[in-house]
Amino acid sequence: MQPSRRGPGAPVTVRRAHPPRGENWEHGRVDLATFQACMVETYGERDRARGTAATVAWLAEELGELARAVRKGTRDEQRHELGDVLAWLASLAAQLDLSLADAAQRYAHGCPRCRARPCACP
Numbered sequence: 001m002q003p004s005r006r007g008p009g010a011p012v013t014v015r016r017a018h019p020p021r022g023e024n025w026e027h028g029r030v031d032l033a034t035f036q037a038c039m040v041e042t043y044g045e046r047d048r049a050r051g052t053a054a055t056v057a058w059l060a061e062e063l064g065e066l067a068r069a070v071r072k073g074t075r076d077e078q079r080h081e082l083g084d085v086l087a088w089l090a091s092l093a094a095q096l097d098l099s100l101a102d103a104a105q106r107y108a109h110g111c112p113r114c115r116a117r118p119c120a121c122p
């Protein structure tokens with residue numbers, strides 16, 4: 001007898017550090033925390049090995065590509081570059097041990113200066 005062998009039909013639970021792609025991904029409604037966790041799962045080890053300086057350089061390069069796409073790209077190209085910028089931003093946040101979702105909280109109550117929505121700053 002092999003007690004460690006699972007019987008047929010027994011659920012195999014794969015514990016992941018972070019939630020995998022779910023229905024929210026399929027409907028384009030992923031939250032920032034899930035997105036960041038998935039970026040860490042996908043690229044985290046490699047990105048950490050590169051370090052924050054290299055990640056900032058890649059983020060800046062992707063921002064340049066986004067700027068170009070905004071000026072003369074198609075909507076598909078603009079969406080593509082937005083995704084790349086977001087991915088590098090998530091990687092940078094993770095390497096800094098910061099949460100993108102926490103960072104977004106700065107704007108949870110509208111403008112951080114005047115606290116109004118829309119901003120009422122002069």
Ligand SMILES: [Zn+2]
Nearest residue numbers: 111114119121
């Ligand atoms: Zn304001």
